[in-house]
Amino acid sequence: MSGPAPVWDVINGYAAYWALHAAVELGVFENLPATSAELAAATGVHDPADVELLAQLLAAKGLLETDGERWSNSAAAERFLVPTSPASMVGLVRHSPGPKQAWPALAATLRAGHPAEPITDALNALYPALVAATAATQGAVARGVAAELRTRGLWDGTGLVVDLGCGSGAWLDGLVGDEATGIGVDLPHVLPAPRDRVTLIGGDYLDVDLPDRAASVVVLAHVLRAESAERAEALYRRAVDLLTDDGVLLVADYFRPPNGEKTETYADAVHDLTLALTMRASTPGRGLTEPTLAAWGAHTVAVVEPVPRQRVHLIKRGPS
Numbered sequence: 001m002s003g004p005a006p007v008w009d010v011i012n013g014y015a016a017y018w019a020l021h022a023a024v025e026l027g028v029f030e031n032l033p034a035t036s037a038e039l040a041a042a043t044g045v046h047d048p049a050d051v052e053l054l055a056q057l058l059a060a061k062g063l064l065e066t067d068g069e070r071w072s073n074s075a076a077a078e079r080f081l082v083p084t085s086p087a088s089m090v091g092l093v094r095h096s097p098g099p100k101q102a103w104p105a106l107a108a109t110l111r112a113g114h115p116a117e118p119i120t121d122a123l124n125a126l127y128p129a130l131v132a133a134t135a136a137t138q139g140a141v142a143r144g145v146a147a148e149l150r151t152r153g154l155w156d157g158t159g160l161v162v163d164l165g166c167g168s169g170a171w172l173d174g175l176v177g178d179e180a181t182g183i184g185v186d187l188p189h190v191l192p193a194p195r196d197r198v199t200l201i202g203g204d205y206l207d208v209d210l211p212d213r214a215a216s217v218v219v220l221a222h223v224l225r226a227e228s229a230e231r232a233e234a235l236y237r238r239a240v241d242l243l244t245d246d247g248v249l250l251v252a253d254y255f256r257p258p259n260g261e262k263t264e265t266y267a268d269a270v271h272d273l274t275l276a277l278t279m280r281a282s283t284p285g286r287g288l289t290e291p292t293l294a295a296w297g298a299h300t301v302a303v304v305e306p307v308p309r310q311r312v313h314l315i316k317r318g319p320s
C-alpha cells in the first residue's frame with residue numbers, strides 16, 4: 001500500500017517556500033555563523049526558540065548546518081542565499097513565483113482561460129524587480145553567446161542588435177560592443193537606464209516601429225513563454241523579419257519538456273514544468289517547447305548552453 005508521502009511533500013512545499021522567504025526577509029543567511037540567541041538578536045526575532053525552529057527546518061532542507069551550538073550556511077546557501085554573493089538568488093526567492101496572489105487564484109485562472117486583471121497588473125509591476133534579479137546570470141549568458149557566435153562565424157560583432165523585451169539590458173550589454181549598435185524594446189516602466197550605442201523604445205514589442213531586415217542579431221530572451229500561442233508566434237515571426245539575410249535570431253528560454261517527460265533528470269523536468277505553470281498562473285503563456293519552435297519553421301543552426309540550464313537556440317532566416 002502506498003503511503004501519503006507524495007501528497008505531504010507537495011503540501012509541505014508551500015510551507016518550505018514561505019520559510020525560505022521569511023529567512024531571506026529576516027536576513028538569516030548574512031548573519032551566520034551564529035547561535036540561535038545571536039541569530040535572533042541579529043534578525044530582530046522576538047524569541048530565539050522561533051529562529052531555532054526556522055533554522056531547523058532550513059537545515060532539514062539542506063540550507064543550514066549546525067555543530068550543535070552554532071548555525072552556519074550550507075555550501076549552497078553560502079553561494080546562492082547570501083545577498084552579497086555574486087551568485088545571489090535572493091531576488092529570485094522573492095519574485096520567481098510571480099505575483100503571489102496568482103497561486104490561490106489558479107483554479108479560477110484555468111477555468112477562465114486567463115488570469116484576472118489584478119494579477120496581470122501585479123506582474124507588470126513586478127517586472128523591474130524580476131529582471132534585476134536575473135541580470136547577472138543573463139549578462140553571463142549573453143557574453144557566452146556572443147563568443148559562440150564569433151567562434152562559429154555567425155556574427156562578427158558589427159551591425160545592429162535588436163532586443164525585444166530587453167528588461168535589465170543585460171543581453172544588450174553582453175552583445176553590443178564597440179562596433180555594433182543596439183535597439184532595446186520593453187514596456188515603458190521597465191526600460192533600463194540609457195547606455196551608449198543603444199536606442200531604447202518603450203512599448204509593446206509587437207507594435208513599435210522597427211527597421212525591417214536590418215538586424216544582424218535579434219534577441220528573444222525569456223519572453224515567448226509568457227505570451228499566448230498567437231502572440232508568441234507573431235513575435236517570433238516579427239523577430240525573423242527584422243533579420244538581415246545573414247542575421248541570427250537568439251531564442252533563450254527554459255524550454256518546457258513537451259510531454260512532461262523526464263528529461264535529463266526528473267528534477268529538471270519538475271523545475272521546467274513548474275516554471276511553465278508559473279507562467280500560466282500569471283500570464284497568457286504556458287511555457288515554450290522546442291517542438292513549438294520547430295513547428296514555426298525555425299531554422300535552428302545550433303543550440304548552445306553557455307551557462308548550465310540556460311539554453312539558447314541560434315536561428316537563421318533559412319531558405320525563404
Ligand SMILES: C[S@@+](CC[C@H](N)C(=O)[O-])C[C@H]1O[C@@H](n2cnc3c(N)ncnc32)[C@H](O)[C@@H]1O
Pocket residue numbers: 127131134135138164165166167168170171185186187190203204205206220221222223
Ligand atoms: C522574463 S523578462 C526577460 C528580460 C530579458 N529579455 C532577459 O532575458 O533578461 C520578460 C521581459 O519582457 C517584457 N515584456 C513583457 N511584455 C512585453 C510587451 N508586450 N512588450 C515589450 N516588452 C514586454 C517585460 O517587461 C520583461 O522585461
